[in-house]
Amino acid sequence: MNAHTVLIDRYFDIxxxxxxxxxxxxxxxxxxxDATYVDPLLSGRAHDGIDAMIRAVHERFPRHTFRRTTDVDGFxxxxxxxxxxxxxDGVPIAKGSDFGQLDAEGRLLAVTGFLDAAPGAA
Incomplete structure (x- = not known):
């Protein structure tokens, strides 16, 4: 497994x-x-902001889980x-694609998420 895949699998562990x-x-x-995350519904800045954002998702969607559905493509x-x-129960309710940028140490510096399908979306 390459370093990008290991990093993104850890991203989903988070x-x-x-x-x-x-x-x-x-x-x-x-x-x-000093990382940032942004998608059409959420945003977080720095470690505390990213943690607060993820905690809010857990509160809104208890016991739901994220999983990677494609290989990690990177250069x-x-x-x-x-x-x-x-x-x-294992039913997918949202799907998306994320684009990330790494810092010099190989950590996530920025992630931009796009929703391909979401609850209540037409």
Whole structure:
């Protein structure tokens, strides 16, 4: 498995982690301290902002899980991959594609998410 895939799989571990202390440790190991995340519904800046954003998703969608649905495609400091959010029963309710930028140490510096399908979307 290449370094980009390992990084993005850890990114999904963060989204799925419900223990606050473990999630914060994963964020610190995976994201640059000045990192940003933005999609049409959410945004977070720096470790605390990213943690708060993920915590809000857990509150809105308890026991739902994210998973990567494509290989991680990357070159230089850029990445792209797709994902889905599943209910506790395994039904996908949202899908999207994310684009990432890495810092010099190989941590996530910025992620921009696009929703391909979302609850309530026509």
């Amino acid at each position: 989204w799925n982690e419900t223990d606050a202390q473990r999630r914060k440790a994963l964020i610190a190991a995976t994201w640059a301290s 230089a400091d850029r990445l792209r991959f797709s994902w889905e959010l599943k209910t506790p």
